[in-house]
Amino acid sequence: MKKFLLLILFIPFLAFAQKTTILKGTVKNKSKEPIEGVSIKFNNIGTTTDKNGNYQLRIPFKKEITLIFRHVSYRTFTKKITAKSRNGERYSPTLILKTEELEEIVITDNKKNAEGIIKIDVKKAQNIIGPNAGVENIIMTLPGVNNNNELSTQYNVRGGNFDENLVYVNGIEIYRPFLIRSGQQEGLSFINSNMVQNINFSAGGFQAKYGDKLSSVLDITYRNPKEFATAIDFSLLGASATLEGLLLNKKLSVLTGVRYRDNSLFVNSKQIETSFRPRFTDIQTYLSYTASDNLKLNFLGNFSLNNYNYKPLSRRTRFGTVSDPLELTVFYDGQEQDKYLTLFGALSADYKVNEKLSFNGTVSRYNTQEEEYFDIAASYQLGEVDANIGSENFGEVDFAQGIGSQLNHARNDLDALITNYQIKGKLKNEKQELSFGIKYQKEDIRDRIREWELIDSLGFSIRPPNHTGNNQPYEPFEGPITPFQNVRADNNVAINRVSGFIQFNEKRFWNDHEIWYNIGVRTQLWNVKANGISSKNQQTISPRAQFAIKPNWEKDMLFRVSGGWYSQPPSYRELRDASGLINIDLKAQKSIHIVAGMDYSFEMWERPFKLTTEVYYKDLSNVNAYSVDNVRIRYRADNLTTAYAHGIDIRLNGEFVPGSESWVSLGYLKTEENIDHRGNISRPTDQRLKFGILFQDYVPNLPNLKAYLNLVYNTGVPGGSPAYSDVYQFQERLRDYKRADLGVSYVFTDANKRYKTGWLSKFKELTLGLELFNMFDIQNSITNTWVRDVYSKTQFGIPNYMTGRVLNFKVGMKF
Structure with missing residues (x-):
């Protein structure tokens, strides 16, 4: 009972x-x-x-x-x-x-998770420690994203290269200069992290609404100001100012950012003694005018000027083994003067027909004017270092193995104008959404290349690798001096592209399980006209799909799978081979891409955590093989290569410290290519293992004292070989990349700690900080300098080390 x-x-x-x-x-x-x-x-x-x-x-x-x-x-x-x-x-x-x-x-945001999109906290992008702090720097801490050059904002994603990543700001595709060959020439990224509201990133398997690239999408949204404010940041590396406010009865929002950067602090930490002051300036503005409840007009503009004046003086590098150390000593004469001027403007309109139907129209134009001029002569001595500890000359060079000189010359000019017209639409209700769009793009590129290199060893001019008929020193050579490398070309290229997409999204319930899916297709039709010769029209079709389910389980888990047939029609850089010639009939690279992932949200130590795992596979055809020298990519401009890539990415993020989100990421990648049926070899981006930590902390009894730690470990990639070498005979890898950056800051005042009296009452925010880059002073290299030993007829690859330990001081304030 x-x-x-x-x-x-x-x-x-x-x-x-x-x-x-x-x-x-x-x-x-x-x-x-x-x-x-x-x-x-x-x-x-x-x-x-x-x-x-x-x-x-x-x-x-x-x-x-x-x-x-x-x-x-x-x-x-x-x-x-x-x-x-x-x-x-x-x-x-x-x-x-x-x-x-x-x-x-x-x-x-479960929808973003279902689409395989990582949403990144804007504050982290603004506070992250690194030589190029900002959005790209935080992207590089994610699994599957790699970069071995701290002075570059370019990144590789899951076996792709720099040219395979899409970048959007407020739905407008962003471009970068063409001629840049070194990370220290790049300067400022287009993205101003002080103007950003949302950061979304997909490492693969992305939707049809995004463009025609093979690797990744970075989707940035600039914010609409809510009040008048001024923010100023300055450090030993440069300064920035951001002004924002509302005008015209709060109908017009204005957001403007000005940045200046000087990389001398990093360059002076290298082994090359130089007279060098690279300066980069950037002005950017975003305007938004609410004409009515249904119509909104926007303008995004950018002016960027990179001045790279480089005058090397001398270099001394020790390498080799403990028992057989060698030293390279170089004395330079000459200089390099580069200039990259870019202008960008985009006018867009958002029109809302009703609660279900809306349209967006955009007109944009990008212009880059680039000059690359240098004449640099180098005289070198390759010597044996006395390794006998008991010797009076211990540590000094006692015998010269090789003596030679080298002269590099360039007069390269490029002027590119890219114009876009785009219309997109969206029809949606509570659970379904139909997106569609069409875009016309016209590219007008004028490129003049004059570049050559002479190499001399003990008075004998070294001929190109394929040169015949030279029997020096046994017989005198009476022919003219032939440059070791010589590129001369004049290219006038016009590319017309028409692309479009249609995509259907739906969210529904299956019993008590949440389901998201989208299916879509992209297409592009293009034509290339180079130096008066026009190619035939080419077309690609790219179907894509995503599916995700969030089971109604006790554990908070989400499963997803995505993929499709991705195509990348060639850009101007891909059309041009190493000799400067244009292949107007080059086809689009293609990839069958499959991604499967899982998100598991849980609590640990009574704090939220999330474990994200993705496995992926890419089967690539019509591949345009390439080599990488620093950040310069040289394509073969053919479609004679096939390739594949597969791997796994794991990321654990959460509050390891209460109130501060950090994460640990781990990625494994294997990518190989088969050039002209010669067999599989590692691709230039075959970075097998990547481990990264982004950690934030604060002192419990002094919460305004905060610390940021960024740790990266990447295994070495194939590279460092001479540009003319056969990649099948040279598969050596660069050394592993290891780096640790530490930042400490003290918050005097912010939104949570305001003063009503005293000098601090004049600030909305005031922060002082110290940054220690490469805190363990690890010598990482990105390329090699090749010199010859005249006696053994061998070449030595001397590593070009990047930045050493550097201390920076910074101040941030907001009024």
Whole structure:
């Protein structure tokens, strides 16, 4: 009888449990610090956050409720929410101090996760430590993303190269200069991290709405200002200023950023003594005008000027083994003067027909004017170092194995104009979305190449590798001096492209399981006209699909699979081979790409964590093989190569320290190519293992003292061979890349710590910091300098080391 009564009492509880689910999350402030004692209520049911800002509350299932978040120091915030998963929901808002304006609320975005898109916190991109701090630097900490050159913002993704990555800012594709061959010439990235609102990144298997590339998509959104503000940052590397505000009765938002950078601090840490001051300037603005409730006009403009004046003086490099050390001594004469001027402007309009249908139209133009002029003579001595510890000359050069000289000359000019016209549309309801678009692009490139190299060894001019008829020193050679390398070309190229896409997205429930899927197709038709000769029209069709499911399990997990037939029609860089000639009939590179992934969200130490795992496979055909020298890519301009890439990427992110998100990433990659049926060899981007850590911390008793640590370890890639060498005979790898950067900053005042009196009351934010780059002073190399030993007829590859340990001081302020 007692059991029967207990059962009767327990039935209502079971019924209630079936109609409810658990809502949990973490409440933080703008500095990502947890807030204790926040009251969360709906109707008469409520709870409060613990010391770590965590809360847990049972709410009705599939019924809309209004949550109210209250705290004595923060603005009261309300949010309507409907629970659609029986295994629980997560909702983590950011509360705003009562002295601040209301800003955006951060919640878990399951749609982005289902699409395989990583959403990156903007604050991390602004605070990350690194020589090129910003959006690209934080992308390089992710698994599957590699770069062995800290002075470059370019990156490889899952076996691809620099030219296989899409970059968008507010839906507009961004380009980079053509002639840059060294990371220290790059200067500033187009993306100004101080202007960014959202950062989305996909490492593969991306949707049809994105463009025709093989590797990745970086999708950036600039913010619309909510108030007048000025932010200024300066350090030993340069300075930046960002101005934002509202005009014309708050209908016009203005966001402008000015940046200046000087890389002398890094260059002076190298082994080459130089007279060198590379200077880079960038001005960027984003305007948005709300003409009506249905029409919004936007303008994005950019001016960038890179001045690279380089005058090497001398170099001394030790290499070899402990028992057989060698030293290269070089004395230089001459200089290099490069200039890269880029102009970009884009005008777009967003028109909302009704709640379901909207359109976007964009007109953009990109112009780059590039000059690359240098005459540099180098006289070298390759010597044996005395390794006898008991010798009076220990550590000194006591015998010269090789003596020679080298003269490099270039007068390269390029002028490129790229014009785009694009219309996109979106038709959507609560669960379905149809996207479509069409784009016309015209490219006009004028390229003049004059580049040659002379090599002399003990008075004998060294002929090119394929030169015949030279029997020196036994017979005198009476022919003219032939450059060891010689490239002369004049290219006038016009490319017309028409591309379009259509894509269907849907979210639905299968029983209690959430499902997302999208299917779409892209196509592109293009024609190349070079030096008066026109190619036939070529076309690609690229179908793509994604599917994801979030099971209604006790554990919070999401599974996804994506892929398709991806195509990359050739750009101007791909059309031009190492001799400067254009192949107008070059076909698009193609890749069958399959990605399978899983997200597992869980709690550890009563804090949120997320484990993301992806496996991928690429089968590439019509490949345009290439070589990499620093950041310069030289293509074969043929389609005689096949290739493949496969690997696995793992990333664990969460609050290893309460209130501060960090992550650990691990990636394994294998990619090989078969050039003209000669057999499989490693591709230039075959970086087998990548391990990275991005860690944030603060002093518990002094939370305004913060630390940022960025650790990267990459195994070596094939490279460092002479440009003329046969890659099948030279498969040596560069040494492993290891680097650690540390940043420490103290926050004097910010949104969570404001002063009403005193000199600090004049600031909205004030931060001072120290940055230690390459803190263990590890010598990483990216290329080799090749010199000859006249006696043994052998060549030595002397590593060109990158930046050493560097200390930087920085100040950030906001008014």
